[in-house]
Amino acid sequence: MLEGTTGRFFLTKNDFAAELARLKRRAGLSVRELSDATSIPSATLGGYLAGRHLPPLRSPNLDAFLDVCGASREERDALTASLNFLRRGSLQPVGGTGTAEPDPGPVLSLRPPLGRLAVGPRIRGREALLASLGRRLGQRLAGGGGVPVHVLYGLGGSGKTTVALRVAAAFDRGRRVWWVNGTDPAALGRGMAEIAYELGGSRRLRTGPDQVWRLLEAARGPWLLIIDGVEDPQAVLCPDGGAITDGVGWLRPVTRAAGAVLVTTSDGSAASWAGPAPWLRMRRVGPLGRGDGALVLTELGGRAAGSRAAAEALSERLGGLPLALRLIGRLIAQARALPEAFSVPCRTFDACGAEFDVGRHEDVFAEARAAAPDGRRTPGKIARWAWERSVDLLSAHGDPETCALLFTLTCFTSAPIPHAVLRSDLLSASPLFPAMTEHRVWRALTTLADFGLIERFEEPHLLITLHPLVIDACRRDSRFLDRLDDHVLLAAGLLAAAAAAQGAPGSGDPRDPASWPTWALIVDHCLGPVEAAAGHPVLAKVLHPARRAVEYLRASGDLARAEVTARTAVCLALTALGDDHPGVLGLAHEHHRIQYGLGRLAEAAEGFDAVIEMRGRVLGPRHPDTLMSRHYRARVARDMGDGERAEEVFAQVLALREQVLGEGHRDTLTSRNNLATVLAERGRLDEAEEMLRDVLHRRERALGAEHPATLVTLQHLARLRLDRGEEAAAVAEIDRLAVLTRRVLGAEHPRTLAARHLHAVALRAAGRPQEADDLLRDVLDVRSRVLGDDHPATGATRKELRRTPGR
Secondary structure (H helix, E strand, C coil): CCCCCCCCCCCHHHHHHHHHHHHHHHHCCCHHHHHHHHHCCCCHHHHHCCCCCCCCCCCCCCHHHHHHCCCHHHHHHHHHHHHHHHHHHCCCCCCCCCCCCCCCCCCCCCCCCCCCHHHHCCCCCCCCHHHHHHHHHHHHHHHCCCEEEEEECCCCCCHHHHHHHHHHHHHCCCCCCEEEEEEHHHHHHHHHHHHHHHCCCCCCCCCCHHHHHHHHCCCCCEEEEEECCCCHHHHHHHHCCCCCHHHCCCCCCCCCCCCCEEHHHHHHHCCHHCCCCCCCEECCCCCCCCHHHHHHHHHHCCHHHHHHHHHHHHHCCCCCCCHHHHHHHHHHHHHCCCCEEECCCCCCHHHHHHHHCCCCHHHHHHHHHCCCCCCCCCHHHHHHHHHHHHHHCCCHCCHHHHHHHHHHCCCCCCCCCCCCCHHHHHCCCCCCCCCCCCHHHHHHHHHHCCCCCEEHHHHHHEEEEEEHHHEEEECHHHHHHHCHHHHHHHHHHHHHHHCCCCCCCCCCCCCCCHHHHHHHHHHHHHHHHHHHHHCCCHHHCHHHHHHHHHHHHHHCCCHHHHHHHHHHHHHHHHHCCCCCCCCHHHHHHHHHHHHHHHCCCHHHHHHHHHHCCCCCCHHCCCCCCHHHHHHHHHHHHHCCCCCHHHHHHHHHHHHHHHHHCCCCCCHHHHHHHHHHHHHHCCCCCHHHHHHHHHHHHHHHHHHHCCCCHHHHHHHHHHHHHHHCHHHHHHHHHHHHHHHHHHHHHCCHHHHHHHHHHHEEEEEEHHCCCCHHHHHHHHHHHHHHHHHCCHHHHHHHHHHHHHHCCCC
């Protein structure tokens, strides 16, 4: 704040905001009460009071605020004059009659802060951008023409300033290079006034854009002007209004001088920059790739911090954000320098990644901030600040729809999101997006991309990705939390609709291979709504996509991913809903099915027993879900060698399913199918075959001849043929089945491997041991790799291979 003959003067946005906050406190009003009295949105008032943005010059907002707060005439005059000063970027307060101006304070340095380059790691992944800028700007400074103004835009922390510093260092010899702070109109105005003074202007006369640019155009010799950190391009670069590309504000085409301008900003939107102009080129600065990010981490954290793969995984977790990579790399280096007796969590890349996986972002970044040699803000704060600034700007530009879409996308994960998921009809059915259309969806996505908040890729599908640090920050924001239910329910609904969009029979059923291409595109996101809703009651309503995703991963044979997804979903749901909630029990059931598939029979048996008891108590003993868990407990008993118990339970569940679901229901057929396998194992082949042929007929009619469930029944029938001693027929039948199963499910699917194993057994029984052994060796190799050496199926193949004479 400045005191003088003109009264109090607030020279920064923070001082201006502090005065508004003082008046608010004096009036004894909350933000909500102020909002109700002034009709100014709470978010906008919050921005004024936090110093994130200023009231518009021609808006009634400031007058309304001052009226409600009972400001005096002196306070009104001081704030009105200061707003004009801060918005216009001029060093003359509006209403002054002379040429004198408030003292701008100490003379500013215009030297680029090149010392920052000396303390950072090697700049990686920017070679092509730096080479292009070097050529283009070098051509301009040599008087050869070309585009004079280049704008670097991207998410905060993406390294725009570092790129600008490298450019400054490259041109700092024998040329004028000016570095000006562009964070707000006043800062830019003071910097431009210093340039004018260096070029022969007066400190005591008004120095506006026209005066500065006359001096720049008349300057002798090459020059480069870098304006760093322009977060609100329209307000900062055009203090008197108009469009940036009009060329009448602080940014103009260089027409006569051998000069060029480089700007850094987080806002690359067409709305802010008023579309293309022949004298201005926008250049996006995106995140680093996995490899380059890993090199940054390894250079700072040291090779002993972990493998290249671990560094790449942590780089991906940090979204390739250069500032995050630098600070976390330094944190790891400092942690490794401490004695082993000190208990610190981030000594390695894997350990640091584990901290992020359990949600300790803020704790890790707080440590990173303390470890940073220059005390800069943590990447979490910077990412949050960058996107909050972007959201504030979007709100100021009258675009709440785009902000709402960002928050909805936050309920997904950082994996690529198919654009087709964002159906305008479903969006418009939500209270968040009244009257949403495809054009408006595309416009909102374009704006988010221009602000660096999302990435867009067009091959092989149109995909969208969010930066993981942006997701973490968004999920903690009060504006997101205020509408949490709406956002997570919409995201879950979009995923469910995407899964059901497949046109084949059994549409959306994750057990149906026809739907697998769709599931492959969305499976990574099905945990997103659950993670976003963690700890909130609405979580109970968004569990369905997660459970269906687990079913898809299990059905398609990806048991390792299925287990991780199921375990994560169970943990999140258990904390919020308790162990007897039907949704939690459904996820727990799926988890135990995966344990069964992985051959961990004792774990599966114990888990199913607990689920059966709870489902029986919560849902009832005849409920289809209770019967499902009892059915799988019987399968575990069969595979553990307890055929008598398995037969008894299978028969009980079959009888109940016939009563509750009907004889032709899919689950009833599954019960008949499994009961038949136990009968066959116990020597009752005729009963088993009659039952299996009935199931096959019904499954072929209801599901199709190549459905995975139909193939399971065909395999049981082929096994029966082998048990009856019909080796030659069995070999031919199982050979056809193995080929068909491989085509439908894939070469490494557990059921394909089971069919190939059975084929080898049939070949040995038919007197073809060499072919059998060759096939068994191949199956053993794949089962060991896919299922593990300790899996019962792997052991069965190894045991069968040992039957070879002489082994």
